[in-house]
Amino acid sequence: MRILKQKVWVHKNEVVESLTVTEGGKVKFYSHTYMVKEGGRGWVPYVKWDNWDRQPHVDKYDSSGALVEQKHCPEKSAEEAIKLVKIFRKNLMTMDISQL
Amino acid sequence: MKIKIIKKINQQEKKNIIESWKKRYGSMSSLQHKVGLSKCSSPEDVNTYITWKYLASGAEMEETVTFVNADIFDVFSPKRGEILEYLANNEVSSIRELATKLRRNYKNVYDDLKALNKFELVELRVVGRALKPCSSASAVEVILEE
Numbered sequence: 001m002r003i004l005k006q007k008v009w010v011h012k013n014e015v016v017e018s019l020t021v022t023e024g025g026k027v028k029f030y031s032h033t034y035m036v037k038e039g040g041r042g043w044v045p046y047v048k049w050d051n052w053d054r055q056p057h058v059d060k061y062d063s064s065g066a067l068v069e070q071k072h073c074p075e076k077s078a079e080e081a082i083k084l085v086k087i088f089r090k091n092l093m094t095m096d097i098s099q100l
Numbered sequence: 101m102k103i104k105i106i107k108k109i110n111q112q113e114k115k116n117i118i119e120s121w122k123k124r125y126g127s128m129s130s131l132q133h134k135v136g137l138s139k140c141s142s143p144e145d146v147n148t149y150i151t152w153k154y155l156a157s158g159a160e161m162e163e164t165v166t167f168v169n170a171d172i173f174d175v176f177s178p179k180r181g182e183i184l185e186y187l188a189n190n191e192v193s194s195i196r197e198l199a200t201k202l203r204r205n206y207k208n209v210y211d212d213l214k215a216l217n218k219f220e221l222v223e224l225r226v227v228g229r230a231l232k233p234c235s236s237a238s239a240v241e242v243i244l245e246e
Contacts (some may be wrong), residue, residue, distance in 0.1 A: 002162070003159070004164070005151070006163075006164045006165075007125075007220065008168060009167045017147070048143050056183050074125045082168075
């Protein structure tokens, strides 16, 4: 088994934190969280793709970091999530991410 | 251009990581309970629980930090590169010791470490009354691609 933790700085105060657990080349768990550093409040999650409970889905959080939306979404690799974040960044909050 | 910092976690570091989680959460089962209650509302707790669970069952772990924008170039300088290289190959007990080894002014080394720490290129661990600088990287890759 292998755990890969990745932090990708997409901008000065924006990162994607990714955790992928693989066994024999198969992904057992993934979580890719787009986080923004809000002045004085530390890192706040905006969007997270993961397969917690073996259900691939995407979560959206409000500006206080509270979960506001959860939708089914096809599995995403870290590279796919990072690509979406690099393109759309904070605009992801107003989009139907599950369709991307 | 991307810059990727790679860190392979050894057995001792795994133990240290798990010890720090025990101090913070009590036990893996109490964290599991917390995560079960909050479901997906805390990405950090979920990720910690998953990492703990698989580390405890013997998984290998690697961490990478990648920079895909130009901000990192504000942080890199020859002197800071020297600090990264020194810490990757040597252990020091304090910032003062590092400054002495590098024959540099304490304040300048302190400022450089703070800047590198902001992007998690070095760790500053509290040991007694001193801050112990440690390398966060076992390798640095510069990748030329889109």
